[in-house]
Amino acid sequence: MIRRYLGLMVLLAVLRAAGRLARIALATAVVVAAAPVSLMAALAVTLAWRGGWPPRRLYLAALACLPMVAVWLAAVAVTSRSAWQAAGAPYHAWLSSWHQVAAGSAALAATTIAPVAIPLGLAVGGLAWSRRIYAMETGTGGIFPTSPAAFQARQWRHQVRTARARIAAPGSVPLVSRRGAIVAGAVIRASGHRAADLAMIPYERLRSHQVVIGTTGTGKTTLLLRLWAGFLTRGLQLHAAGAGRRPLLVVLDCKGGADSRRVADRVRRVLRGAGARFTAVWPDEASLSLWELPAAQLTTTLLDMIEHGTGAAAYYADVMEAIVALAVGAPGGPPTSAADFLGRLDAGWLGLAYAGPGHGDEAALLRAASRHVTDIALRFRTLFRRLGPGLDGPGSYGDADAWYCILEGTADVAVAESQARALVDLLAHYAAHGSGAGREILLAVDEFSAVSRRLPIWQLYERARSLGLAAQVSAQSWQGLAPDDDDRYRLAATADGGIWLLRTPYPEPVAALAGDQPALDTSRRLLGVPRWGREGSSRVRGEPVADPALIRRLDVGQAAYVYRGGVTFVQVKRLIAVPAALAGPLPAEAAHRAAPLAGSRLADRPAGPGVPDAAGPPSWPKAPAVEVTALLDEAFGPEPG
């Protein structure tokens, strides 16, 4: 009995081994018989593996070959004058190629079978690659248990390498696509979004609110520059075609300091290349006039610029409001400058202004509050001294295509808060009542939370929305987006133009906004490639579309664009500010010396002489100073006698 049982077991084992060998032999025979297709499929899978391509790319390549197949079949039909011959052409080509190989003409054989082998090979390669990815994603592929994780990490590296190669190729990543979308860079990986080579953001999304989060040194400025330049370029294109309003970019850089000025210089050069004819750097080179606001708004803004206490201090706030309203609304018209306004904060001046008939109420109010006028004047005098001349005009947002406003949020928070308040009020007034109604305005705010104590960021957001402005808020971290979680979630949730995440230590809240995708956990046993055991169970769970761990590991210049439940990882293409120097090639020494300003030669210079350069004094090499006479003599000859 035992012998029979053992014999049966051996017989079964032999049959199984024979069956397996037969399957292998059959598969090998098919692979060898279809060698051209097999080789092409292997090549396609190898290329897809190396480039980190999605299978869709191979399918599209196979589809792209169909016209070639059609032409080939048509040529066969025409030359043989038989449709039947054309139908059998693939078989005849296959047969001929084998005969040609046997005759030693491998190249001729490849040419003969190419119209059939290339599309079929690409399609088969796509299927095989798709199968491989599926196996790895479900954890059933690979030799070792760690193989799926290693596969994913390797594929990420391959995808990054491909994206970097794409952005390094000259001319491969234009700023604006043919259809008018802004190209941010090359796609590394997409999940929930359409897979494409280039990350293209429709212009309309830049006309909606966006959020950008990334720590220092991750390429945030590079990304922002690209988005701003794209906004201006596309906006100007539409405007020139009569299909849109002229764009206006207003950037509030709330950090301040030398770094902001370096960025401002870069912004100006890049935007110049994008078509901006004038980029104003506030307050270093350009000014705005607070006094253009209508009287009622001016009063509110002036009061908001001064910090008030709470509790008993509310009384003084009311007194201040009364005095400021009297000074602004004086019968002669609102003040036209800070000096004019300060001159009015005088009991004598106000008394004279409201001495005429019909101003009894104002005169009574003034008498009651006159003892506080001197204190109020002192506070405003101090405020204007600290603010500097940046808000004292002349100038308006309409004077430039782009404004880069530097607020010293790091060095002097109180001043920066006042400036932010005034700048936003001016922009709101310009957009709602001035010629700004005819402009497409993008308000980009960098580190606004640094100055948002007196102007909550959600208020800015809501206000921008009501005025038809697009707001783009950027911060170094989720926590830096707004002072509290409610505001942060409100900002992120209303960013209908998408959220850009660069490397940041805490991406979870934003990654969660991208939503989940179904992922399967199963305890069923895999018996073979197509067969699963019946024991065990499966459970569908949600997996973040935007993997926070991946975002945490992003390299410099890489960003995740979260939009409508999907995420696209992008290798951002850096915009180079091409110096448009008028002079031709300089001698080496002169070129070296002229380099610091070469980029700004054609940019609009400061409106007046002696205005400090945006990037601070350039480091000029020590050289003997040239005198006027020497220069003029050299250029035009000596003064005629």
Add this chain to the structure above:
Amino acid sequence: MDASAGTTDATTASGRLTERDIAALLFVADMYAVQLDQLAAVLRVTQTRARAAALSWRRAGYAETARLGPGLPWLWLTRSGLSACGLPYRAASPALSRLAHLRAVTAVRLALEAAPAYVAAGAFWRGERRLRARAGGRVGLREHIPDAEVHWPDGAPVGFAGECWAIEAELTPKTVARTAAIMHEILARTGDYGCPAGQAQVPGAPPRHARVVYLCSAAARPTVTRARATLPGAAGTVEIRGLPPGADMGEPPRRAGGRTR
């Protein structure tokens, strides 16, 4: 417009604009119009190649060329070209009455830009067209706008760093009184062109122009010299020189390092 960063001398065969093409287009836009030999000097190529570049710009719709007077053809930017350059100027062919003056101003600019000190300082030429564009419709009837301003950046290795100069090219003599009035207006000006009228000349404010440079023809020189003499203290702020070679119509321009054939 695809701004290639290539270094070819003229528009490439593919029709894309090189960096030098863009610089030259901006130059032409700022100068209203230039003659072909001056364009060759700007591009630092021969006239034959400059002609080819002009032809390619014309085909692209960026520029227009025509023989407007004696000598070589003139080239100016069309509306499409100005739009491509992002310049808010009104497109128009140069007026016949201004051709000589335009050529003289362009020659002055070329001569000045050829000076090593100008290049090393990174000075900026702000032409009359740019000044007028900035002023918009706010130029007063009697207000004089110089042919150009030259801005010398702070910290440049020149003794006049931070200054702003006014440039005047004088071909024909005006009256001494009128010339002196213009000199006085330029030197007394404190505000930028296009600023509110009240800021144009503010007593006590620093003057906008540190000096005025007059480039005169032989005919205009005596008048300008006499006008300067009538202004007290103008000797150090009004510089008078002759027009550079190539300023006259039909005379080839001179530019250091340039090839003119």
